[in-house]
Amino acid sequence: MDAALLTRGLSRRVSRGFAVADVSMTVPAGAIYGLLGPNGAGKTTTLRLVLDLLRPDRGEVEILGVDARRHPARARMRVGYVPERPAMPEWMTVDRVMRHHAAFYPDWDWAYAGSLRGRLQLPPDRRVQHLSKGEAAKLALVLALSHRPALLLLDEPTDGLDPVARREIVELLLEYVSDTGATVLISSHLVHELERFADRVGVMDGGRLVAETPLEALRGSIKRLRVEAAPGTLGPLPFTLLSREPHGREEVWAVRGWEPQMGGDLAARGVALRGVMDLDLEECYVALLRTSAPEDVHAG
Amino acid sequence: MLGEMLRTEVERRRVELAFLTLLLVATPGIYALQLAGADAASAGARLGSARQTAGLLGIPLMIVAVRWGMGAWATERRGRWVYTLSLPVGRRRLFALRYLAALAWLAVPLLAVAVVSYAAAAALRLPPGLYAYPGHFVAWTAAFAWILFTAGFVAAGASAHPWRWIVVPLLVVILFIAASETSWGAPLNRVAVWMFDSPASPLLFFIETPELIAY
Numbered sequence: 001m002d003a004a005l006l007t008r009g010l011s012r013r014v015s016r017g018f019a020v021a022d023v024s025m026t027v028p029a030g031a032i033y034g035l036l037g038p039n040g041a042g043k044t045t046t047l048r049l050v051l052d053l054l055r056p057d058r059g060e061v062e063i064l065g066v067d068a069r070r071h072p073a074r075a076r077m078r079v080g081y082v083p084e085r086p087a088m089p090e091w092m093t094v095d096r097v098m099r100h101h102a103a104f105y106p107d108w109d110w111a112y113a114g115s116l117r118g119r120l121q122l123p124p125d126r127r128v129q130h131l132s133k134g135e136a137a138k139l140a141l142v143l144a145l146s147h148r149p150a151l152l153l154l155d156e157p158t159d160g161l162d163p164v165a166r167r168e169i170v171e172l173l174l175e176y177v178s179d180t181g182a183t184v185l186i187s188s189h190l191v192h193e194l195e196r197f198a199d200r201v202g203v204m205d206g207g208r209l210v211a212e213t214p215l216e217a218l219r220g221s222i223k224r225l226r227v228e229a230a231p232g233t234l235g236p237l238p239f240t241l242l243s244r245e246p247h248g249r250e251e252v253w254a255v256r257g258w259e260p261q262m263g264g265d266l267a268a269r270g271v272a273l274r275g276v277m278d279l280d281l282e283e284c285y286v287a288l289l290r291t292s293a294p295e296d297v298h299a300g
Numbered sequence: 301m302l303g304e305m306l307r308t309e310v311e312r313r314r315v316e317l318a319f320l321t322l323l324l325v326a327t328p329g330i331y332a333l334q335l336a337g338a339d340a341a342s343a344g345a346r347l348g349s350a351r352q353t354a355g356l357l358g359i360p361l362m363i364v365a366v367r368w369g370m371g372a373w374a375t376e377r378r379g380r381w382v383y384t385l386s387l388p389v390g391r392r393r394l395f396a397l398r399y400l401a402a403l404a405w406l407a408v409p410l411l412a413v414a415v416v417s418y419a420a421a422a423a424l425r426l427p428p429g430l431y432a433y434p435g436h437f438v439a440w441t442a443a444f445a446w447i448l449f450t451a452g453f454v455a456a457g458a459s460a461h462p463w464r465w466i467v468v469p470l471l472v473v474i475l476f477i478a479a480s481e482t483s484w485g486a487p488l489n490r491v492a493v494w495m496f497d498s499p500a501s502p503l504l505f506f507i508e509t510p511e512l513i514a515y
Contacts, residue, residue, distance in 0.1 A: 051386060052385070053382075073393070074388070076387065077388040083386065087376070088383070089376065089383075096311075100304065101387070103303075103304035105388065
């Protein structure tokens with residue numbers, strides 16, 4: 001499996017109360033990788049560290065085979081980046097921002113850039129400071145796509161947008177990916193949105209990557225069990241018990257690593273299994289976050 | 301890339317550039333006009349008045365030069381990161397390009413100062429022996445603007461709050477001066493005297509420059 005993006009032990013202390021710690025992430029070439037996590041989990045900081053917008057304290061980053069710590073500019077040449085809050089110079093017009101970007105990318109495709117701008121109905125003469133939030137997000141995507149990058153890093157690109165703008169952006173993104181086979185790393189806390197198109201997810205919490213797995217594997221690995229007559233202390237179990245909540249006479253457990261044959265093990269402990277349910281991605285994500293206990297760093 | 305940086309700088313700051321040019325052109329103009337026609341007897345008094353004018357214009361020059369330096373980053377910085385860093389340009393190269401672009405445009409008003417100074421010196425009858433004008437004047441103004449511009453540029457590149465880097469030292473200077481006027485400020489007084497009287501002080505031109513004129 002070729003990796004479009006690889007980080008190893010990526011760390012940076014951001015403030016007294018928050019650090020991104022030891023993030024080792026593998027984004028396979030051609031994948032749409034969803035980076036999930038609550039606000040303050042370290043997703044934005046991680047993307048900035050990957051692009052060398054912030055200098056890591058330690059760790060390695062490889063982008064499309066280029067050592068991005070040693071050659072960050074060369075690595076960024078093939079990356080399209082949409083920041084969390086679009087930060088184009090506010091005094092520039094839409095057209096001027098595009099010309100400004102084009103000056104830095106030898107592969108800038110003006111025909112494609114023009115067609116994207118037209119399709120997203122961005123007024124060329126309007127200043128950035130007068131764009132709506134949705135228009136600014138669309139412009140950021142146009143800037144990220146117009147040099148036809150092989151890797152897209154999108155930091156909550158649809159956060160706070162109305163459903164129409166969100167759909168336009170997602171459609172454009174998926175179209176680009178299907179046309180070019182580009183790799184996408186998209187961070188979001190909108191789990192349902194990622195569930196539609198991501199094929200691999202990483203979950204961050206408290207500055208750490210607490211899980212990284214194919215989407216289906218994550219969804220399949222966490223189950224909800226309805227049990228009865230469970231003792232207070234269970235001893236070692238063949239699966240990971242993520243949470244247990246009383247529910248009338250029964251208890252509801254969220255478990256990871258469940259296999260059907262483990263029902264016998266429960267019966268041997270006097271626990272009556274009443275049902276096994278699949279969780280959707282959001283429930284899996286919440287169950288994971290409830291049990292990810294950062295050891296020495298905490299989200300700010 | 302340098303071409304794009306130059307274009308960006310001048311498009312964004314043409315009003316500021318025009319103001320700075322006017323300010324810097326006015327200084328040598330007024331300075332020369334106040335001294336024009338003075339003989340050896342009246343030159344001293346006129347020079348004092350001209351220095352006051354130049355000193356008054358020196359304060360906005362300080363502010364504008366620092367602002368010019370800081371402005372090279374101001375619209376791109378978003379808290380802890382600078383937007384342009386996401387473009388495929390190395391940090392050092394970006395820093396150098398930005399610096400050169402902003403400095404190139406700063407050279408325009410400084411060039412105007414030189415032109416006006418030399419034109420005034422040629423057109424007006426200045427006191428005999430005023431060898432410091434226009435050469436020293438132009439050199440001091442350029443050096444002063446360049447140092448302040450660089451300080452502002454570096455502060456804005458290094459910090460999200462560059463004014464702290466500029467304002468705090470200025471406040472310290474003001475406190476020094478205030479302290480030097482009081483009885484408890486005797487040690488500070490010596491520092492202040494050194495700052496303003498030392499031949500190496502860049503402030504010298506705007507405060508006391510007896511060596512600029514020689515009869």
